[in-house]
Amino acid sequence: MKIAEEFHLDAAAQAYVSYGRLRHDWRLEEVEALFELPFNDLLYRAQTAHRQNFDPNEVQISSLLSIKTGACSEDCAYCPQSARYDTDLKREDVMPLDEVLKAARIAREQGATRFCMGAAWRSPKDRDVERVCEMVEGVKALGLETCVTLGMLTDGQTQRLKASGLDYYNHNLDTSEEFYSKIITTRTYQDRLDTLERVRSAGINVCCGGIVGMGESDRDRAKLLLELANLPKHPESVPINMLVQVEGTPLAGLSKLDPFVFVRTVAVARILMPKSRVRLSAGRTAMSDEIQALCFLAGANSIFYGEKLLTTENPAVDGDRRLFRRLGLRMSGCIDQA
Numbered sequence: 001m002k003i004a005e006e007f008h009l010d011a012a013a014q015a016y017v018s019y020g021r022l023r024h025d026w027r028l029e030e031v032e033a034l035f036e037l038p039f040n041d042l043l044y045r046a047q048t049a050h051r052q053n054f055d056p057n058e059v060q061i062s063s064l065l066s067i068k069t070g071a072c073s074e075d076c077a078y079c080p081q082s083a084r085y086d087t088d089l090k091r092e093d094v095m096p097l098d099e100v101l102k103a104a105r106i107a108r109e110q111g112a113t114r115f116c117m118g119a120a121w122r123s124p125k126d127r128d129v130e131r132v133c134e135m136v137e138g139v140k141a142l143g144l145e146t147c148v149t150l151g152m153l154t155d156g157q158t159q160r161l162k163a164s165g166l167d168y169y170n171h172n173l174d175t176s177e178e179f180y181s182k183i184i185t186t187r188t189y190q191d192r193l194d195t196l197e198r199v200r201s202a203g204i205n206v207c208c209g210g211i212v213g214m215g216e217s218d219r220d221r222a223k224l225l226l227e228l229a230n231l232p233k234h235p236e237s238v239p240i241n242m243l244v245q246v247e248g249t250p251l252a253g254l255s256k257l258d259p260f261v262f263v264r265t266v267a268v269a270r271i272l273m274p275k276s277r278v279r280l281s282a283g284r285t286a287m288s289d290e291i292q293a294l295c296f297l298a299g300a301n302s303i304f305y306g307e308k309l310l311t312t313e314n315p316a317v318d319g320d321r322r323l324f325r326r327l328g329l330r331m332s333g334c335i336d337q338a
């Protein structure tokens with residue numbers, strides 16, 4: 001608690017003044033001090049920031065489809081899609097356009113306003129990007145926002161995706177720069193930042209967050225959020241994932257993160273990036289309804305909806321609808337909430 005005692009007032013004051021304006025000059029000690037606040041104080045500050053920028057009872061719904069599964073050359077230690085790990089995952093080639101559009105129609109009927117498509121590539125070839133652009137155009141025509149995650153991109157590819165109408169590009173920083181090399185060795189943190197910069201320059205909205213529960217330290221979590229908050233522009237979407245441990249990956253068998261630390265991570269993200277959508281992403285299946293409710297109280301206002309998240313399980317749609325009814329939450333832009 002030493003840091004919190006030392007910086008408590010400073011962090012509290014800084015967090016307060018940040019409600020009305022966006023800051024990109026956060027200091028590590030301020031972020032760590034927020035993490036160390038008493039739980040109730042932290043949630044109060046996060047909920048206050050949330051209410052000043054969003055309808056507190058509205059949650060945006062995204063749906064995520066894997067359009068090319070497995071056989072990835074990267075070595076991300078958490079990922080069952082890496083070709084280096086022996087998992088039960090079935091590899092699948094790029095999905096045909098009609099199947100993608102069928103999935104997008106179902107997602108729209110279930111209340112999604114954004115359709116995200118993920119492909120397990122280190123970096124796509126230009127011909128891959130052309131196929132994805134057709135998907136983006138088709139999904140946009142259904143009235144959905146579009147997001148894709150395809151790995152590292154060239155300038156030409158980001159411009160091509162922008163021209164197809166792509167709204168968001170997902171590219172997570174995953175963790176702090178220091179811890180990154182323990183999780184991924186096949187590309188650098190700077191590679192990630194460079195792709196984010198290309199996406200921004202092309203005028204595409206950025207979806208960028210991280211994963212907690214990978215054995216990182218408190219400081220790594222603070223540094224991840226610091227890195228995101230001090231980008232020249234905050235990512236419009238900030239997914240916060242709890243590691244889903246998959247048998248066969250190097251991170252299977254780690255001790256589980258305290259769920260309250262996860263809630264704290266959501267709350268600090270909300271305070272640092274008060275106008276961004278903070279998304280409660282992977283790991284919800286293992287979370288109780290009560291912990292998810294605390295995440296919404298901490299400022300999470302977006303979820304992935306649907307029974308699969310790329311290759312891992314996600315809560316059933318019916319269960320999410322029940323939880324929303326119990327909490328009096330509404331899905332944004334969704335008419336049918338039955």
Ligand code: SF4
Binds near residue numbers: 073079119120
């Ligand atoms: S996270 Fe993405 S880049 Fe890393 S192994 Fe999985 S599919 Fe490949």
